[in-house]
Amino acid sequence: MSRTPFHNDNPEEENMQYPRLALQPAALAAALMAALAGMPAQAANTLVGFAELAANTFAPGPTSGQFQSPASGVVPPYIDKQPVQGFSAVLAGPSAGSFYVMPDNGFGNKANSPDYLLRMYAVTPDFRTATGGSGLVRAADYTTGAVRNSFDNSSYINLRDPDGKLGFPIVAAGTNYPYAGSGAGNAGIPVDSSIRNGRLLTGGDLDIESVRRDKNGNLWFGEEFGPFLVKTDATGKVLKHEVSLPNSLGIGSNPLVQSPQNPYLGAGGNNLRGSNGFEGMAINPAGDKLYTLLEGPLIEDPNQKRLIINEFSVDTESYTGKTFGYRLDAAGTNIGDMTAINDHEFLVIERNGIQGTSPNAGDMFKKIFKIDLNKVDADGFAEKTLVVDLLDIADPNDLNRDGKTTFDFPFVTIEDVLILDANTLLVINDNNYPGNGGRTLVGPDSTEFIQIRLDTALNVSPVPEPGTYALMLAGLAGVGLVARRGRRAQAQR
Numbered sequence: 001m002s003r004t005p006f007h008n009d010n011p012e013e014e015n016m017q018y019p020r021l022a023l024q025p026a027a028l029a030a031a032l033m034a035a036l037a038g039m040p041a042q043a044a045n046t047l048v049g050f051a052e053l054a055a056n057t058f059a060p061g062p063t064s065g066q067f068q069s070p071a072s073g074v075v076p077p078y079i080d081k082q083p084v085q086g087f088s089a090v091l092a093g094p095s096a097g098s099f100y101v102m103p104d105n106g107f108g109n110k111a112n113s114p115d116y117l118l119r120m121y122a123v124t125p126d127f128r129t130a131t132g133g134s135g136l137v138r139a140a141d142y143t144t145g146a147v148r149n150s151f152d153n154s155s156y157i158n159l160r161d162p163d164g165k166l167g168f169p170i171v172a173a174g175t176n177y178p179y180a181g182s183g184a185g186n187a188g189i190p191v192d193s194s195i196r197n198g199r200l201l202t203g204g205d206l207d208i209e210s211v212r213r214d215k216n217g218n219l220w221f222g223e224e225f226g227p228f229l230v231k232t233d234a235t236g237k238v239l240k241h242e243v244s245l246p247n248s249l250g251i252g253s254n255p256l257v258q259s260p261q262n263p264y265l266g267a268g269g270n271n272l273r274g275s276n277g278f279e280g281m282a283i284n285p286a287g288d289k290l291y292t293l294l295e296g297p298l299i300e301d302p303n304q305k306r307l308i309i310n311e312f313s314v315d316t317e318s319y320t321g322k323t324f325g326y327r328l329d330a331a332g333t334n335i336g337d338m339t340a341i342n343d344h345e346f347l348v349i350e351r352n353g354i355q356g357t358s359p360n361a362g363d364m365f366k367k368i369f370k371i372d373l374n375k376v377d378a379d380g381f382a383e384k385t386l387v388v389d390l391l392d393i394a395d396p397n398d399l400n401r402d403g404k405t406t407f408d409f410p411f412v413t414i415e416d417v418l419i420l421d422a423n424t425l426l427v428i429n430d431n432n433y434p435g436n437g438g439r440t441l442v443g444p445d446s447t448e449f450i451q452i453r454l455d456t457a458l459n460v461s462p463v464p465e466p467g468t469y470a471l472m473l474a475g476l477a478g479v480g481l482v483a484r485r486g487r488r489a490q491a492q493r
Helices: 011-015 025-037 193-198 466-492
Strands: 046-053 058-060 081-083 087-092 099-103 119-126 136-139 156-158 208-213 219-223 228-232 243-246 280-283 289-293 306-313 318-327 334-340 345-351 366-376 382-389 414-421 424-429 447-453
Touching: 046 119, 087 424, 208 280, 219 280, 243 306, 243 318, 280 345, 289 318, 289 334, 318 366, 318 382, 345 414
Parallel strands: 046 136, 087 208, 087 414, 280 334, 334 414
Antiparallel strands: 046 447, 058 081, 087 099, 099 119, 119 136, 119 156, 208 219, 219 228, 228 243, 280 289, 289 306, 306 318, 334 345, 345 366, 366 382, 414 424, 424 447
């Protein structure tokens, strides 16, 4: 952290003459040490809330996991249910203390997730804090945020394409689920009737990794198979054709950025590695600009530490052509999420692929950085400043009950960060259900919700809720009317 030189704003004291200290060096050092001993310790990023969602948590739905192999003691399929796990995005919920969480495509890839529904869930964590709390994450009503006893049909929305807006065939259009030809499952498993009839989207269609709500109340999902942007209404209904990403920097010959799973992939092949799409996506406070951040570099980029941020206009529903660079740390390999602080500063989770139970756990890298798009160097990289080391968080009250007063977040993927206020962040891991290895090798890892009080406040500009935009516009119109009346009254005097 930078320190501002002391300046006395009292001119009288500035002009006063003070006697010189007559202390010898040793005495001066002793005096300074005594003074420092009496000062409070420097503030640290501190865990102030902890809650946990059990790994084996499910919601109603068609049978899932039919193409998934057993792992961590969990044996699929999951009959007439869907796992509520693998969160890759978080938004503020419908009521204070509630949140919307978005799982990704399901079980890790396109081939094993065609029966996993793409959803957003509402949850209300009862954070364990210094003053109490159960430390449990509870299901909530998606519309009101009211706590539910369990996840039911009121707790989520399904992404769906009833009007056929997407330009490629989806799983719901087939008779049987697609089968890769090897592994769990087979080619003769029929698509569930609820998926077909509702044209529900699954992890065989899109790998959603980020979501933002725009100024009009619509949702924009960033995904990795294209990578594409997908626009839906507030209920998850697709509203338009998916949006491809142009190769704005002109790296290589492909005019688009395309992953190996892109349904329109041409003879030139992919120029982005698999699972390197829109892991992070932010929206500005006005709700009219999206900033998409690729998880990995373009294959042909000579600088493999460069991740590209592209600006997208919600009004024109197209990319603006503005790009920025995010420079990975020497120890970093991927990003996990991106969220706006204000119109030019953003938080980014950066990590590597090592987790808590790995033999080389000492090389783990899990940090949150602040970047500033108003401060870009000659190579196009945004200025980057450390905000939180997720492996070194003060926990004076041992909120996760591990017997330690330092907390770490040792999961391989950490993909959710939400600014609660200028001093507090919510961070959630993606547990890659039924994967493990973050905290345990016995059974799957759970999903942890943590609140971190920052040692330095952020310069936060709140994102207005969609309903407030009309009020803001009406207020501005009213101000303009009053001003015009005032000017006319003055002219008549």
